[in-house]
Amino acid sequence: MKKVLFTLMILLFLTACGGADKEYKDQLKESEKRLEESQKELESAQQISEQIDETTESLEDLASEMGIENDDEDGHDIDELRSDLEYEVLGDGDVLTDLIIENGEVKATIEIGDNDTIEGETLLAESLYSSAGDVMFLYEGWEVFTVEFVGLGEISLHREDGEINDYDMGYFPLEKIVGQLD
Structure with missing residues (x-):
């Protein structure tokens, strides 16, 4: 068992x-x-x-x-450039009507509005181009910066026409800008 x-x-x-x-x-x-x-x-x-x-x-x-440059390092693109130019350069009555980048050239079209501070549209356009050039040197991927001022003409400079100031920032000297609209 x-x-x-x-x-x-x-x-x-x-x-x-x-x-x-x-x-x-x-x-x-x-x-x-x-x-x-x-x-x-x-x-x-x-x-x-x-x-x-x-x-x-x-x-x-x-x-x-297509000639569209996008600086990935700084995150810059055409929309950001447009915004920077409108904020940093244009006055109240000024309008950036066109901005394109093709083949290393940045082309902008600006309509200048009424301005009580600077007399003469030519002097105002030259001043606007100088300020816009300061903004452009913050970006990479372009060789020529051209601005057509509606009714006045255009100013166009190569990146290599720029100089570096004491603060290590690029700019276009006024003597290279003045006289291009004549």
Whole structure:
């Protein structure tokens, strides 16, 4: 009887162990399945990341071919340049009607409004160009800065025409600006 009881207990124990073993194997299979799914998701995410990088590079190449420069280091772009010129340069009645960047040239069109401070539109235009030049030297990616003053003419200088002041800031000397509208 003891042998039968002992044999019965061993069978129960083995059955219990066998059930635990099956449960362990099921958990292991489920974990392996989740690992494979995670690896597939990771591979998919890496492919998407590569596609984004390729698209970004293509857009940058296209922008460069079109002559649109974007200084990523400082985060400057044409909208920021427009905002800086309007805020730093233009007076109350002045309007920046156009601003484009192509082939290394920044071209702006400005309509000069009424000004009680400076008499003579030519002198005012030269003063505006000087101030705009100061702003332009904060940006990279351009070689020529041209401003057409509606009804007066245009002023255009190359970046290399600029000089550096005592504060290590670029500017266009007035003697290079004055007389271009005549």
